[in-house]
Amino acid sequence: MKQKYRTKLVHEGKYVAEVDVVLHETDEGWSPYLSLEDACKLDKVRDSLRKGDIEMAMRLSRVFSLTPVTMPQKHNELLHPGA
Numbered sequence: 214m215k216q217k218y219r220t221k222l223v224h225e226g227k228y229v230a231e232v233d234v235v236l237h238e239t240d241e242g243w244s245p246y247l248s249l250e251d252a253c254k255l256d257k258v259r260d261s262l263r264k265g266d267i268e269m270a271m272r273l274s275r276v277f278s279l280t281p282v283t284m285p286q287k288h289n290e291l292l293h294p295g296a
Contacts, residue, residue, distance in 0.1 A: 214239050221255060223274070225262035230274040232258050 215238040223230045232255055236245040247255075254273055261270040270276050 217245065223255060223259050223262065225259055227279050228262045228267070228270070228276055229279060230258045230262060230270055230276045232274040 217236045217238065219234055219236055221232045221234050223232055234247055234251040234255065236247065238245045258270050258274050261267070261273075262276070267276055
């Protein structure tokens with residue numbers, strides 16, 4: 214069995230978490246797959262972000278806050294004349 218280390222992203226609301234997991238590769242049909250522990254970790258991070266418990270999510274992952282980016286008005290007028 215091969216193992217590959219990956220980072221999965223979990224997006225909830227204005228937050229994104231990077232969760233380190235291990236993918237297990239075998240010659241069987243359901244490959245690659247997560248361990249039950251890693252699947253539960255992803256669920257716990259998602260639930261924590263949903264509930265606003267950022268501290269719990271930060272114990273299991275790296276959490277980032279998303280900031281919307283707006284286009285300057287002049288640039289927007291060039292792309293969409295008459296809008």
